[in-house]
Amino acid sequence: MLKAVFRLTAALAVTTLVASAAAAAEFTVEPVTVTEMKAVFGRVESRIVVPARARIGGVVEDVRVGEGDNVAKGDTIAVIVDDKIALELKAADARLEALNSQLANARTELDRAQQLRTSGSGTQARLDQATMQFDVATNQVAAAIAEKAVVEQRAKEGEVLAPATGRVLTVPVTLGSVVMAGENVARIAPGPYYLRLSLPERHAAEIVEGAEVQVGERDLVRGAGELPAVSTGRISKVYPEIADGRVIADVEIESVGDYFVNERTLVSIPVGKRAALVVPPEAVKTVHGVDYVRIATADGEMDVVVVLGEIVRDNDAERIEVLSGLRAGDRVVLP
Template identity: 80%
Template sequence: MVRAAVRLAAAVVAAAPLVVSTSLAGEFLVQPLMVAEMKAVFGRVESRIVVPGRARIGGVVQDVRVSEGDHVTKGEVLALVVDDKLALQLRAADARLEALNSQLENARLELERAEQLRASGTGTQTRVDQARTQFEVATNQVAAAVAEKAVVEQSAKEGEVLAPATGRVLTVPVTLGSVVMAGENVARIAPGPYYLRLSLPERHAAEIVEGAEVAIGERGLVQDIGELPAVHSGRISKVYPEIADGRVSADVEIEGIGDYFVNERTLVSIPVGKRSALAVPPEAVRTVHGIDYVRLAADNGEMDVAVILGEIVGDDDARRIEVLSGLRAGDRVVLP
């Protein structure tokens, strides 16, 4: 498509040769230039952090409030786990607390009666001390029962499985009615940041360097990309030192990748070396009957040379089109 656009532009220039004055023509000296050798590979979107939402108690899953792909915030309830034994323990704690409150009230009355008898002179100090001790023991027993009930209530509250971080839900491996143990995964959440993981053949390991710029193409098989640009740019952030199964891995950082799915694949063009190439400005090429020509300047005049074009090289300020055959270093190309 790029070559067709170049040919169209060159054809427009060649279609009106009479309106261009020869006094405005210039020359371009063909010299080799180094261009990056690009290789197209598939990169896989991954999240640097994947945290599990775990059940804090064992029991039966009574409610699942999220599904795969949902966006959750930290502390949001993902699911509800219910342990029927906790309800029985809570009833037992309430009954024990009522019994201890009754004993505490009886101990308080005994202490007041002993103090009244001691004040009237008919009671002894020993009786007062015994009643006070019984009252303090009953008070402490009530406090312990209240603490035990709070433990049971807290265990019941921990049946709510909370999101450990803000991100997207990757998997929910449980269903309603399933039995889970304490510490078992209820959901996996990817909070990011997202990056591309590349896997290249071992022969390119020496050419891959950190900080190199890469080009990211359109999203895999997605046709309607909305307002997303057709091509993103990124850079190689990390090259892993270990080669596994004859392949080297590298990570690519890219902005605006949050809309991608985790493990989604997209095409990445990565530099794996440099090569020497001959290139000319696009306006130097004209197309006649499907054949590309370049006009050369010689000592005895000008002549047209058929060329085979390659890809566009260079940046926006010095864009060139590669010539695969037909030219050699030192040729003088006539510009319109």
């Protein structure tokens, strides 16, 4: 008798546990708000593009960078040579040598005038004149040295230096080409980089600054059943002017620095919200390419054919959207 009571109690406990597990393994289908995403192409751009300009005119003798190279501020990009500068340097040296000779002669005359004045055979007027001629010659030599320094500085300006640290976008000159002062020798993008989007005008009211977007990785290769690898960014700016039926928006993302400028990548951007019916991924069973979901009814359990949509997030949980086959209030039986 005691064994029978024990068996009955155990059976009731097992039945209660099974019933509780069955109740906990049900998912009630209710409409949830889903953010509508639109896939567009974003173009990588640099907020700053700095031209490296030639400071003198002449012939390009050396080009030390190419498109895509990374340069640091102050690096030599190209060398420009003006043959007239070498001639001007020779002329400055010759003039300086002549003035140094005049200065030496003026110093000799000054020494002689001072000796004569000391001995009493020379006049003060002659000493004053020799002193003046020596001062004039000294100033002429100083002026010639300054003029030569100007010519030497012009020769140094033949080196075209990188104005900022960044990536070289274009180098529109070649060896032997003639450039004028102020002409672009290279264009450098120091960053920061961002993505520029161009969206249809109908989405203008739904795009807001600060909204989160998903950016596809470069060379995206998706295997069977794999989700695309994405990075997260945010809309940093929405431009108020619509041109040619398009609204422009900028997206900031941390890992965009290794992209090429003007490279395009896929971006999913929120453009609205809608109601959708969703179920947990484990509730879906696929047989011969057909998707089924088991639901609980008053007469028991039954499998229904469903048409699935995309994967969405509901309160940080992963769900699969059901396009048809279920209604709000259906109780889905989970395995």
